[in-house]
Amino acid sequence: MREEFQADLNEVSRLLVTMAEAVRAAMRKATTALLTADLKAAESVIERDVEVDRIYQQVETKVADTIARQAPVASDLRMVITALHISADLERMGDLAEHVAKTAQRRHPSPAVPAELRTVFKGMADVADQMAEKIADLLGKPEAEAAAALEAADDGMDDLERELFKILLNDDWPYGAETAIDGALLGRFYERYADHAVNIGEQLVFLVTGQPVDGQS
C-alpha cells in the first residue's frame, strides 16, 4: 500500500514537472513571438496550450484515483491536494503565455511592443523564465526555502512593472492609446505569471513544512 502510494505520488510529481517545463517553454516562445513579431512562434504557443490542459486533466484524474484507492490521511492527503492546486496554477501560467502569443499574433506584422518597451519586456521575460525554471526544479525536489527565492524574484517583476508604467504614462509617450493598453495588459500577463509561480512556491513550502505561508497574491 505504502509503495503503491509512493508510486502514485511520483507519477503526479512527474506530470507536474512536465507541465512546468511546458509552461516555461510556452512563455519563452511567446516572448520571442512578441519581441520579433514571429507569427509562427505565436501560433505554435496558441496551438500547444491544449497539451498543458491535457496534463492538467491527467493530474486531476490521477489525484482522484489515488485518493479513491489509497484513502490517504494527514500529510499524505495534504500532498495530493497540494498537487491539485499546483496544477491549477500551472494551467493558468500556460494561459498567460497564450495571451502574450495572441497579442503578438493580433498585431502581426507590426511588432506589438515599440522600441522603448523592449528592454523592460526582455527583463520581465527573463524573470518569468527564471521563476519557471526554479519551479520545475522544486517540483522534482521540494524544499522549505522555495517560497523565499520565488518571492525575491517576484519583487524584481514588480519593479519592472512599475518601470513599464512609468514609460507608458510619460507625457511624451508617442504611440497612442492602443499601444499603451497593449503594453499595460502584456505587463499584467507577465506579472500574473510570476504571481502563480509565487503561489506554487507557497504550496511547496506548505507541502514540506505543513505550515501555510502568509500572504496571498
Add this chain to the structure above:
Amino acid sequence: MREEFQADLNEVSRLLVTMAEAVRAAMRKATTALLTADLKAAESVIERDVEVDRIYQQVETKVADTIARQAPVASDLRMVITALHISADLERMGDLAEHVAKTAQRRHPSPAVPAELRTVFKGMADVADQMAEKIADLLGKPEAEAAAALEAADDGMDDLERELFKILLNDDWPYGAETAIDGALLGRFYERYADHAVNIGEQLVFLVTGQPVDGQS
C-alpha cells in the same frame, strides 16, 4: 457514515454559498466605489477581502477533513474535489472585486472612469452581478443547465468588453494613456470575474452529470 458525509457536504455547500454572496457584495460595492468615487466603499471592499480568504481556508480544511474521515470514492469524491475548485474560483472573484476597488482608491478624489465609459461599466457590473447571483443560487441547488445560462451571460460581457475597447481606441479619445489603461484593466477585471463564474458553472455541470464541459476560459 452516509449521514455524516451528507452533513459534511451540506457544511461545504453552505460555506460556498456564503463565499458567493460575499464576492457578489464585494463587486457591487467596488462598482459603487468606481462609479461614484466613493473612497469609503473602496476601502471597505479592500478590508473585507480577508473574510473571503478565510472562508476559502475553511473550505480547504473541511474538504481535507471530509476526505480523511469518510474516504469518499466515485461521485462522492468528485463532489468534494469540485468544491475545492469552486472555492478557488470564488476566492479569485473576490480578488478581482478588490482590484476594482483599488483602482477607485488610487484615482480618488478623481473618478477612475470618465463619463463616456460609465454606461459600459454599468453594463459590465450588471452582468457580473447577475452571474454572481446565479452562482449563489446554483450552489444551493446545482442543476445541469447551470453552464448554459452563465455562458450566455458571459457572451454579453464579451460584447461589452468589445464596446469598451471601441471607445478606448477611438481616434477622438480625449483622456490620454493613463485613463485608457485604467479602462482596459478595469474591463479585464470584470471580464475575468465573469470567466470564473463560467468556470464554476462548468464545475457544477460536472458535479451533476459527471461529464466535463468542453472549453476552458
